[in-house]
Amino acid sequence: MRHPLAPHGYVKWTLVWVVMVLTLTGCWSSRELDELGVAVAIGVDKDEDDRYVLSVQIINPSEVASDAPTTRPPVTLYTTTGDTLFQAFRNMTTHSPRKVYVSQLRMVVLGPEIVNEGVTPALDLLYRNHEFRPTFFVTVARDASVSDILSTLTPYERIPAKKLMDSLIDTEENLGITKSVTIDNLIADVRSNGKEAVLPGILMEGDAATGTSTTNVEKVDAPTKLSIDGLSIFRGDQLVGWLKEEESQGYNYATGTVQSTIETFACDNPGTLSVEILRSNASMDAQLRSGKPTITIRVEVEGNVGEVDCVIDLSDDDKMKDINKKTEEVIEKKINAAINVTQEEYASDIFGFGNVIHRNHPAYWKQIKYDWKSHFSELEVKTDVKVKIRRKGKSTQPLQSEG
């Protein structure tokens, strides 16, 4: 048995005391919750003087969390300018009473100026700074200023940024006309040679001025609304154009990101038939024939008959096959439209065909890597869509009958 006062014990306790003193000397990195301005959305744009304009949407926690209705808005928007984005962030301290805290950031909205000029400089800070977590979405403001969008109050969901994020995800999952893009996906695409970036757009309907006031959310039908709109096409880090709704769908089919959507086409008889797409799968392959690459896109789609507004015998297997074929055609058309517009109009490889060639034929890719843009426009792309309609819903036949 060691003596109770063996030196060992002394040392241990001295160490404990040193630690205590050391720790009590300062709380360098700590921030109290009530000192934080929790930012949920950030808008980045440039003004006429080529200075960065930073808008930050900050939560007003006591308004969001309280049960009692108040007249103050649930979020506050601060806007500053700076020669660099970082400087603009620091200038924020002169406006905001609290330190802007961005780890809970949900969405970044890029303004029209900056997407036309190039987004890389703005992205650098958003990726470099340790507080930014790589899970927030990046969007583009379409035909509206960033600060207008971020200062619009939304009904039902108190935090506009959360509303935007939710509808972005919902639109992507249920309609397939857009695609949510996180910052690291965007950076990877912008930096990659064989793939160009796309970003979802945000559209503001209505008057900007009414949107900022709480009166906007006091009406049943809010006069100013925010909605998600289509996909923008980038070349390098610049925006070059927008995809139409159908082309966006085609894009999502081709990349296999459609989760659920509706396809509608005309029946043989007058009327339309809608198919509910439940899941889709896509794969791309590159073949090299006589030194020229060909891309094959294979899409497999599964769905149900969703709505029948025409006279058709759904118990007939041939008819079902016909529906399959028609759906295939519609989807194929959408994909081709998307490919055409990117190849001919924008010369932007948003599908990542370059990466496919890189994966399948690395040696060939090395030769054309730096000249890919010109090759892309002449690339031959085949699409092969297979649709399987499995079920018809609750009714076995359409309500409309020939009688």
Place this chain on the structure above:
Amino acid sequence: MGNHTISPRQFMYLVILFTVGSSILIIPTPTAAMAKQDAWLSVLLPVSAGTLIIWFLSTFGRQLENKTFVEAAIFAFGNWFGRLLSFFYLSFIFILGALVLRNIGDFMTTQIMPDTPLQFTHILFLLVVIFGARQGLEVIGRSSEIFIPWIFLLLFFLFFSISPQINLDNLQPILGGGIKPILSSSLTYLGTPLLEMVIFLMVFPYVKEKKKAGRAWILGALIGGLILTLVTLFSVLVMGSDLTALNAYPSYELAKKINLAGFLEGVEIIVAIIWMLTIFFKLVIIYFACSLGTANFLNMEDYRPLLLPTGMGMVVLSIVAYPDVAYFEAFLGETWFLYALTHGMLLPLIIWAGFMIKRAHTESS
């Protein structure tokens, strides 16, 4: 020197922790930068090659019987030249210790607590390390048994929860850049945990059942290497080689992307915990080896009084060792492998040769 003996299993745990510690921070970035999507291969490849190195080291360790590396050097080459060689060995360990300490300090001040001064982060960490080293090898071995299941659990959680975001396309084309970039980037792995294994020659005398211990050493290095391979593989699978190379701490960024069912977010601190635990054990082994070696070098009775003065020196060195991260990256990329090669391979070879000759000589006479 006291009653610290550890079982082969505890030794294996220590080897695993040593292999993973700090390498988990260092490995993915340069390998992904060089070998691109084949980064995981450039970790997996040297893991197998490492078996050979460790086989040699463990054989040497068994021949040393109960002598530590420093004692063996002095035995083989006499008081002066043996001590000179030991000095190189000890300085290698000491510098490595300072660099490892700086690794965790850099990580903490970059990612988690940017406003905390580096010195205090180092001092606090080192105090705990000194506390651990003072308790002796037996206690270190036992606490590794407590922590190892947790580390595995957390690693499993990391891999499991990030797996929905895997994109297999990120791995293709396999061997697209040929074998050469893989080979050259595998030097990183060889240099960072594998050649540093020579430090265990200070610990090996205290392991029971030498034969089993040798196997445990190899097995531990394999498991550790496998963990590193998986970490690199997952980084590339989820983020792609470009972003992996772009990130200073890819595995941390990887954890930031975890989003399970929409509510389990922001759990990257789990990875920070894994790192802290593994780096702690790496440093405690380094620290133990360094002060024990110094005690052997000076013919002292006990290594414990040396712990605190050494700690002061190590904190200073860890601060001055490199002015900025770029210097460290360059040092790691250009010089470290050679430095580790001379001290981790050449030096033990020389001493092994000298030791065998000397032993044969003394036995015959």
Place this chain on the structure above:
Amino acid sequence: MTDKDKQTNELDDSAPHALFSRVEKNIAYIETALGNSTDLVIRHIQLNKTKCAVLFIDGLVDKHTVQNFLMEALMLEMPKRRVSVTTLYNTIKDASLPIGELEEVKQFKDLFSRLLSGETLLLLDEETSALAASTKGWRDRGVQETNSESVIRGPKEAFTETLRTNTALVRRKIKDPKLRIDGKVIGRVTQTEIAVIYVDGLADESVVEEVHSRLDAIDIDGVLESGYLEEYIEDAHFSPFPTVYYSERPDAIAGGLLEGKVAIITDGTPNVLLVPALFVNFLQSSEDYYQRYDIGTFIRLLRLLSFCVALFMPSLYIAFTTFHQEMIPPSLLISLAAQREGVPFPAFVEALLMEFTFEILREAGVRLPKAVGSAVSIVGALVLGESAVQAGLVSPAMVIVVALTAISSFVFPSYNMAIPIRMLRFLFMILAATFGLYGIILGLIALIIHMCSLKSFGSPYMSPFAPLTTKDQKDVLVRFPHWGLFSRPSTQAKNNQGRTSHSSRGGQS
């Protein structure tokens, strides 16, 4: 040397070692030594013309025994014809007294210790040895239900303050001839009786020896409770963790003995010590073995969880809210931030304030008379729960954290283990307030290392986790059914490992 020491030594040194032959002289000596204490009863009698004296301490003896057996026998059953003193003495000793324990006393030192522990002395004139009859019997609390370690299922009885009762309670559980009870007297002034109990063949001899040697080394004037001994014999004096287990429950002690442990019973306290004590022992309750194994396992895991909660909850709360806000889910963060609006203190001070308030309330609750206790709990609930929040001094979330911590720290079956948690909690809070999770993790590493470095009578404190013994895991976090618990813990019962035969499980399998 203190004055007290000197006095006791004087008494010892000046005492003549042997008894005098004159009974008056002996009595005079005893009276002086005891300072004419009023509770010393001296009854002079004449037996067969020989002067005799019966001495006992009032209150320590069972008067019934003294009257009915001793006095009656002496007065009525004596030989009528005159005999020599020696014959008389021998007759009394060997034949006359219907009393179980009767011993000869030749030394004053021995005489005093017997007299003061409740034996009745018979002094005869012209005889240099006295007879000591065991007539011990005093007001005893009796075997009652335990207050501090209550169970739902299992025996309700608890140890009492009387050593003999306690040894009997253990004997009743283990009726094996190999149960050893070694006696000892510790305490120069208090002369406290100690019993070291173990099962021969199960307990490790070296541990038994170690217990004896550590107990023998104690030099103290008084032992009033087993805590005195604990502080002397424990391994880690500078650790907040207990390395000696104690319990009031005979079944817990008997269970320990069956695992090869050694129990130390101290006279005057119901708390019996048990060594070696491992960390896991403090998280286990004897009830775990009475309930079915599945619920036993669940409860054990629950205890481990509440150990972590009690230790880390406030510090984690501080770390998350002041350092790692990104880890808090967004909606929770917003509501926490809203709650904190207007709270004047930093989270750390807030937590400290509440934890201290709670500790004070708890201590007050223990000390106060039962009648006032409920008043304290009402005030406490109001202060903690309602007013502090309404006054805006603390945030409601903090109240939840503190309350959860408090409840969790009551889960442990042994009060012992709650103490390190209570103390270390504050240390972790400081670490969390300055370094966030970094500090907590480093503190945790240091804590685990410290716990791994502890030993209790040769057994590593953290075994069977570290060093890991796979077969002992059956009775640590999970409790296997009794028919599956084949072996005793290998660190303690080295000799006799088998606990059950493999085929003793009844019923259909």
Place this chain on the structure above:
Amino acid sequence: MWAIIAILIVAGAIFFMEVPKLKKKKQIKDMWYVIILLALATAATLYESTGMETPNPLDFIQSVYAPIRSWFQN
């Protein structure tokens, strides 16, 4: 200034934690080694805390290995 005081206090604390123990155990040689090492470490710490350019062993290592490295790379 504060840094220097703090370093001296820490060095003093280490001194009083380790040295008397060794002296009591009559390990005089060991005691001197510890004192020398402590003095060296304290000197280095003080030197560093004054903000002067502290010699960096890594620079030295790099310069030693520079020729081998260039040979290796060719």
